[in-house]
Amino acid sequence: MSVPSVLATRLPNPVPLAEFDTCPVSDVFRRVGDRWSMLVVILLGTRSYRYNDLHRSIEGISQRMLTRTLRSLEEDGLVSRTVHPTVPPGVEYALTPLGRTLLEPLSALADWAVTHAAEMRR
Numbered sequence: 001m002s003v004p005s006v007l008a009t010r011l012p013n014p015v016p017l018a019e020f021d022t023c024p025v026s027d028v029f030r031r032v033g034d035r036w037s038m039l040v041v042i043l044l045g046t047r048s049y050r051y052n053d054l055h056r057s058i059e060g061i062s063q064r065m066l067t068r069t070l071r072s073l074e075e076d077g078l079v080s081r082t083v084h085p086t087v088p089p090g091v092e093y094a095l096t097p098l099g100r101t102l103l104e105p106l107s108a109l110a111d112w113a114v115t116h117a118a119e120m121r122r
Contacts, residue, residue, distance in 0.1 A: 031076055036061055036069045038106060041095065044079060045103045048094035078102060 012019070020026055032038055036058070043049065043057055055066050070093055073079040078099035084090035095103075113120075 031072070032078075032102070032106075034069075036065060037073060040066075040069055040073060041078065041099060041102060041106065044093060044095045044099065048092050051091045051093065054093060073099070 006025075032041065039058060040054070043054065049057070051066075051070075054070075055061065055063060058066065061069075070079060070081070074081055077096055080094050080096050082092045082094070084092065
């Protein structure tokens with residue numbers, strides 16, 4: 001039986017807060033674990049979206065929050081933004097190759113969550 005990678009490395013005891021804060025795993029969870037980022041990544045995994053189409057596809061998200069989420073994902077290199085020279089300018093968002101690599105681990109986490117949802121609720 002193989003050891004899960006999260007258990008393969010020994011952590012200091014106690015885990016220093018500074019180490020936890022700079023851990024790449026913690027950083028990724030902070031970045032994509034907010035209310036909207038995972039949903040945006042999953043939607044963009046199906047196709048590219050114009051801004052307004054994406055906004056209409058997510059019930060309850062404000063324009064301000066969608067803009068902040070997209071900017072954050074773009075800064076992280078997960079989403080690309082293309083401005084089309086139309087009047088008014090059309091803006092299209094898509095996952096980058098790096099963003100596409102996130103779909104498999106997100107899918108594994110989603111599959112686990114669906115499988116164990118009833119157990120977690122108990």
